[in-house]
Amino acid sequence: MKLLDHTRESLLDYTVRQCAHVVPDGQEAAFRTIADAHLDEALERLHRCINGCAPWRPDQFNVLQSSQHCIYLYLLSNTIWKRSGETAAPTRLFLMNKAFNGIDLFYEIAMPEVFYIGHSVGIVLAKATYGNYLVLYQNSTVGRHKDQIPVIGDRVILYPNTAVIGRSVVESDCVVSQGTSVINRRTPAGQMVFRAADGGLAFSPRPDDLLQEYFRL
Incomplete structure (x- = not known):
């Protein structure tokens, strides 16, 4: 190199x-x-x-x-x-x-082999499970609560001001949209994850070509 x-x-x-x-x-x-x-x-x-x-x-x-x-x-x-x-x-x-x-990225955290940081400012990452081909943007947070530890699958995008907290599981090929918090929830694979009007979560299929912007797969 x-x-x-x-x-x-x-x-x-x-x-x-x-x-x-x-x-x-x-x-x-x-x-x-x-x-x-x-x-x-x-x-x-x-x-x-x-x-x-x-x-x-x-x-x-x-x-x-x-x-x-x-x-x-x-x-x-x-x-x-x-x-x-x-x-x-x-x-x-x-x-x-x-x-x-x-x-805030502690040296004991096991990050994947390939991950992309759009803007690093305000990112806070706990000792969670991180899948390969992860995208992180500013003010995204992955946080554990006591013994409840998030699991993030492969090819996941966390857009700005997102949070994945507690026993949450973000399955592979998900995109957590800007300003959305996933707290003690499981998101289906291959979905865009949005904040619903009632404060819960809403889902729609993720565009097939989105990851080409970020990775050589």
Whole structure:
């Protein structure tokens, strides 16, 4: 994968400098060491994600493209945590993502291999089940309630200001329309999900070609 305006080493330097700016605790050397050890795997994961997303140029990572930068910081944090069990560096990367991109995406959350972020600001994601080819827009929320954890299927789109909460199941190929909350409900597969006039949910078939806008399937 081509790193636009960066080499691998300059990307590492850039990431370390960003970390020092957000978390100025004097631990740059330790952070650099562990980030360096896991950077290649994180970039491989990012490469697969970028190549799966239709709006982005294949085989090219632009750190100044904010959604790609957001996914990069998450993947590096998650890779470090999964491979080493270390939490200090992943926590720093989590805080960086909050500061730079306005997203609450903890490093322990298992995101799918391919997901697309339209705008990251205000996205809050709990430790739920996320299917592949997920689309997220600003102010979308996935939240658990005690031991009730949402399940989101494959090829789901969460438009701005949506919420999936509690024991909800959003089945595959669903689109949750702007401003709609799914709370302790199951949505049928292949449906557009709307807020009904009575405050409940309404459904209509999802357009067949909608995902082509987002993914190379």
